[in-house]
Amino acid sequence: MKHTIQQVFHSGKFVVGFFIFLALLLIVIVYPLIITDSPLQIISQGTFFEPGIYVSVYDSIGSPTYTLNLVDAAAKRIASKLSNDDRLAMKDWLVADGIPESQIDINNIKQLLDQWVNNYDPTKDIEGMTNAKRQYYARVNTSLKGILSTEGAAIAAINPQTGALEQTGVVKLSDYVNISKVANVRVLPLGTDNFGRDVLTELVRATGVSLEIGFVAGIIATLIGLTLGLLAGYIGGFMDDVIMFITNLFTVIPGFVLLILISFSIGQDKRGAVTIAVVIGFTSWVWTARAVRSQVISLRNRDHVNLSKLSGHSIVHIILADILPYIASYVVMALILQISSGILAEASLSILGLGPRTTEVMTLGLMMNWAMIYQAQILGKWWAYFPVLVTIALVTFSMNLMNTGLDQVFNPALRD
């Protein structure tokens, strides 16, 4: 046993897969201990907030200010307000005004603005310019006035007695706050989803639930497959005929059709994560049963099994002591594959709208489903679906790597 495990851990593929899987599992376990927010809590008003650090505006006004004199602060401020299209339009105007194109650099904002302020004249009539375009330039010009101001913004509060605005402070252009001094800061590394939930927290919880579904489905499928395979292979005869008939039937009848029919019949209200897992388990045991049976048949007439029979051991004892150890490696591999295909089955089922209820748990498939319903992929909200896809791919990839590694250890013919 110890030797086998050592051998397994010498396989590069297995080790890589194992560590990816272990890392995912650790994140799923440790993350909720550190960040205790509820994964299903709706924190934002509105959908798909971009990833980033969200600082309370109100609290940052009240927090201590620090004066930093940064050279490029003004340019950056302007750049963030002036889009590339606006700058190109400004360049067009300046060129039409007679400034040589070589002197205009739309990336040098300071220079561009200087040229603009010195040359722009709303009354000037440029040949061939539509009225709409002229008004657009007027709008750009007005918006620039705000950016170019060198004075700070005043903060005012309403006086409860008179109802008049009274200035309570001024925010200077060079004022900065230290984020650690602001009372309310929320880091959303993956933004929020369509419901306004924190995607990262939700993703970690969903990975956990999906893994649970995979485990439950995989264990059920493997147990059913193992039992049927052992019975058919070892006892043989009529039992074998019946079991093989059923197995052959379900090999051909696509399992997912049964999965869809059963999940739909259960009804939305009764579909929990565990129910889905059980249904997946009950519809995916066929391969394990077939493979176990054929292995057991080849083991059945080995000398050590016959010896055990002659010694008068019971069938249960023979199966447990003389047959199971020989097929254990195969069963473990089958279990790993079942888990990964269980996770995929849940995800596909959720996209069909037949996943677990959304209100209670989040699974990887459900996250994907909601992102698709809200067209995150077309709106360019990558954080709502891409991390989910990467997680699914990592889980199944790591499991298949482990499986390939095990396969190479136990079937020397496959080694490169």
Next chain:
Amino acid sequence: MKGYRKYFLNKVGWLLITFVFAFVLNFILPRLMPGDPVAAIVSRLAQGMSNTTGVQKIYQQYADLFGTNKPMIEQFFIYMKNVVRGDFGFSFSQYPRTVADTLKSAIWWTICLQFPAIIVGWLIGNTLGALAAYLKGGFDKVLMPVSIFVSNFPAFGMAVIFMVIFGVTLRWFPTSGGYGFDLIPNLSWGFIWSVIVHYQLPFWSIVTIAIGGQAIGMRSMSIYELNADYVKYSRFMGIKDRKIVGYVFRNAMLPQVTGLALSVGTMVFGALVAEIIFSYPGLGTTLLNGVMGQDYPLISASTLIITVMVLSANFIIEILYGIIDPRIKASQAD
């Protein structure tokens, strides 16, 4: 020839048996669930429809169609009689359209999308796998990890990524539908072009998924065959490498044909989900509409048709397999 006929009859027998079982399961599974199906249907209707006369009519029709007050056996025969006539009843969510009407067009979209995609994916995958086994070296080192990763990638994930890259970012192809939403199906060039353009993304995403798994399988089969005794023997005999490779890949192909028969179900499921991502007007989207509209007759009919499609695909592949593999005839002749 006698051996082959036996094989053929055996497969036909299995096709019929599995079909009967699939049909019975399709009928019985929803009825095994607790509660009266028609009552459940009517309670769901309140969510799906607002037209009260429609609700009344559907209740009547399904009470008649399922004959819920009659014994189960009799219900089954009524259901069977209706299905044979192509009568799947009214669709709840699209009343007064019938289910048969809804499915009639969807079937063709699905067949025209999935059948070529799976075949093309299978061919490309096998070619790549065989090349990887034969060329080894750098090609193998790059192809294999990519194939393993791709084959583990969920089909819908591939569909989404294709859509984002080629549909949203590069804007080469439209992102959803089977044809432009401003067109009415007809036989003009404009419509056909629109169909072709809309076809590309779903097609290639299904192909990509199929390639990965097949390439891995073909590679390991080819490596196994390349190391077989007959190859070494032929080399000693001085037979040309090209000829040997021909034999090797013919032998390695055979298990891949069976592999296709066995994985066709999974592939179809993946492709159905990919259809949903692209809102392709096939059975996958119909199924989704059925689920969203709590439309039981639509779902039941779709799953029945998908089952028939998968069963027939399986049957055809096994028949072809019997023709190309001489061992089948030999084993049956004993």
